[in-house]
Amino acid sequence: MPKRKLSNETVPGDISKSELPLNPATKKIRTSKAKGKPPPPRYGERPESLWKVGAHVSAAGGIENAIINAAAIGANSFALFVKSQRKWTSPALTEATISSFKAGLIEHGYEPRHILPHGSYLINLGNPDAEKRQKSYDCFLDDLKRCEALGIVLYNFHPGSSVGQATTKESISLIAASINEAHRATKSVVTVLENMAGAGNIIGGDFKHLADIIGEVEDKTRVGVCLDTCHMFSAGYDLRTKEGWDKIVADFDAQVGLSYLRGMHLNDSKTEFNSKRDRHENIGMGRIGILGFHHILNDTRFQDIPLILETPSFEKPEVWAKEIAALNGLSGASADGLEVVVGGVEEVVKKAGGGVVKPKPKKAPKKAATKGKKKAKGKDLEQEDEDEEEEEEE
Ligand SMILES: [Zn+2]
Ligand SMILES: [Zn+2]
Numbered sequence: 001m002p003k004r005k006l007s008n009e010t011v012p013g014d015i016s017k018s019e020l021p022l023n024p025a026t027k028k029i030r031t032s033k034a035k036g037k038p039p040p041p042r043y044g045e046r047p048e049s050l051w052k053v054g055a056h057v058s059a060a061g062g063i064e065n066a067i068i069n070a071a072a073i074g075a076n077s078f079a080l081f082v083k084s085q086r087k088w089t090s091p092a093l094t095e096a097t098i099s100s101f102k103a104g105l106i107e108h109g110y111e112p113r114h115i116l117p118h119g120s121y122l123i124n125l126g127n128p129d130a131e132k133r134q135k136s137y138d139c140f141l142d143d144l145k146r147c148e149a150l151g152i153v154l155y156n157f158h159p160g161s162s163v164g165q166a167t168t169k170e171s172i173s174l175i176a177a178s179i180n181e182a183h184r185a186t187k188s189v190v191t192v193l194e195n196m197a198g199a200g201n202i203i204g205g206d207f208k209h210l211a212d213i214i215g216e217v218e219d220k221t222r223v224g225v226c227l228d229t230c231h232m233f234s235a236g237y238d239l240r241t242k243e244g245w246d247k248i249v250a251d252f253d254a255q256v257g258l259s260y261l262r263g264m265h266l267n268d269s270k271t272e273f274n275s276k277r278d279r280h281e282n283i284g285m286g287r288i289g290i291l292g293f294h295h296i297l298n299d300t301r302f303q304d305i306p307l308i309l310e311t312p313s314f315e316k317p318e319v320w321a322k323e324i325a326a327l328n329g330l331s332g333a334s335a336d337g338l339e340v341v342v343g344g345v346e347e348v349v350k351k352a353g354g355g356v357v358k359p360k361p362k363k364a365p366k367k368a369a370t371k372g373k374k375k376a377k378g379k380d381l382e383q384e385d386e387d388e389e390e391e392e393e394e
Contacts, residue, residue, distance in 0.1 A: 044074025044321030051297055052077035052114045053266070053327045055309040055320040063097055063150070067104035073321040077114035077263075077306035079156070082146040085120045088139050093149055101150050112153045116192065116226065116263040116306040119143050119157030125178040126160025126171035126203050136160075137178050144182055147189045154262055154306075156192040156226045159204040159213060169212075171203055176216030183219050192224040192262045197278040198235035205235040205276070207255045214260060224262035227252070228310075229296070230269040230280050233288050238273055240288060245295035263306040266293060266327065282311045282349045283323045284342035290330075294338060297330035316352035 054075030059066040063082065070078035083090035105112070120143060123136045140157065147155045162171035179191050193213060198205025203213075210225055217223045229239060237251075238244040252258065268286030270279035284290035296302050307327070313319040326341045333341075349355040 040068050040072055041317075042072055042074075043317045044072075044325055046071065046074045046076055047325075047328050049076060049328050049331065050300075050303040051307060051328070051331055052304060053297075053307045053309075053324050054078040054114070055311075055313070055324065056080065056118060057320075062100075063093070064100040064104045067101070067108050067110065069317070070110070071108045073317050074324050075320070077116065077308060078110070079116045079118050079306065079308045079310075081120070082117050082143055082150065082152075083120070085118070086122070088120075088122060088135065089142070093146055098149055105151070112151055113262075113304075114306050115152050116154050116156050116308055117143070117147060117152055119155060121158070123157060124160040124163070125175045126162055126166070128162065128166040128170065128174065133174065133178070137181070140178065141182050141185055144186045144189050144191070148186055153188065154190050154192050154224065156194055156263060158196060158202075159193050159209065161203060162201045164201045168203060168209065171201075172209060172212045173216060175203065176213050179213070179223065180216075180218050183217075183222050188222070190222050190224050190262060192226045194226045194265070195228055195231050196235065197231045198276045199278070200276075205231070207252055211256045214256065223260065225256055225260045226263040226265060227261065228265035228267060229288060229292065230265070230267035230286075231278060233269045233273060233292075234271060234275050234277055236274040239292040239295060240273075241291075242295055245292070245299070249299070249301065258301060261302075261305060263308065264296070264302065265308050265310050266296070267310050268292075280311050282319070282345055282354065283309070283326060284338075284345055285349065285355065290326075290338045290342045291335060293327060294330045294333070294335055297327055298332070312349075312354055314349075314352040314354050316348075318348055319352050319354075322348040 054070055054077035055073060056079035057066050057069040057073070057075070059069075059080045059082075063080065066078060066080040105115075120139050123140050123143075125133060125136055125140060127133045127136065143157075144155055147153075160171060160175050162168060166174070182191065193210050194204060195207065195210060196202050196204035203209050214220065214223050214225075232248065233239060237248045239248055249258070252261070266283065268281040268283050268288045269275075270281040270286055271277040272287050281287070283293060296307070309320055309323055309327075311320070311323060322345050326345050329341055330338070346355055
């Protein structure tokens with residue numbers, strides 16, 4: 001929260017006021033304890049808003065760094081990985097890390113319900129192969145325990161895939177059984193199912209899948225849903241118009257129940273409506289367009305839950321800072337003239353090295369391996385990573 005304003009209200013000669021805020025270095029001492037350590041850079045201010053817009057920030061160098069990274073871009077919520085998302089196991093969290101994470105949350109004023117960690121991409125609780133599923137479950141349970149140790153109350157994950165070896169219904173039952181077992185093995189963390197883009201054997205493209213999983217979860221107080229805008233759009237839920245948005249929310253409420261909604265991922269889509277593909281684009285620059293996000297940021301039912309960006313940032317914090325500011329600017333704004341908002345984002349994205357719209361060729365068979373590598377060098381690695389997971393699995 002902006003506790004202070006860098007004041008231009010200071011009356012010349014009024015010493016009591018002028019000595020106050022003019023030197024950010026002295027003001028920041030509390031934050032960056034160590035003397036001589038410069039204050040962390042700031043890319044955006046955190047506005048007072050009932051919509052908690054944030055981003056999936058890096059926790060590199062220590063999980064407590066995620067908090068600093070979130071605050072620096074003006075995020076009022078954030079997501080993170082609680083361990084490496086690419087490995088089955090990671091070293092245990094140390095007491096020092098846990099206490100500095102908890103202290104960081106208090107210092108920066110983040111409520112636990114506004115933090116939405118993302119589970120490892122390796123986890124597939126819907127796999128009918130018992131051995132593989134057990135491996136996933138162990139990783140899942142470890143993630144949940146890390147959340148509890150850190151005082152995090154939500155945990156978002158992809159429901160899973162039948163890998164073509166089971167029916168959707170069977171896979172759904174397997175997923176629910178793992179959730180039940182994990183609930184018994186932990187105390188309080190809420191397992192939050194994510195809707196998916198609807199490709200192949202992946203569970204969760206249809207709201208009905210989420211409802212069916214929840215239907216088999218014993219402790220309903222510990223299960224929730226995170227809705228990803230890119231995924232819903234690709235799965236055939238059209239949020240571009242206000243009528244479309246209202247229908248999506250009504251359908252979700254009827255099938256799943258709005259009370260289960262614990263967070264959202266705000267991503268535009270590189271691919272067209274109903275494409276069943278998962279390609280995140282920067283806000284307002286994709287096929288959804290800025291109006292789709294205007295509906296959300298003006299819908300009071302979506303207040304007070306984490307609204308997390310997973311857009312390509314090109315490792316430039318300015319990108320998310322700009323997108324967060326743009327999204328916050330949508331609430332209360334008239335729907336006319338929103339192009340200005342998009343323009344601002346586009347400019348920053350282009351400066352960061354993005355914004356070249358290259359429709360990805362259809363997943364080429366086999367020989368694409370080297371090509372893929374070349375492309376990965378360029379940009380949005382994070383998204384490429386998540387995307388891979390959405391493709392058909394073996
Ligand atoms: Zn996800
Ligand atoms: Zn995605």
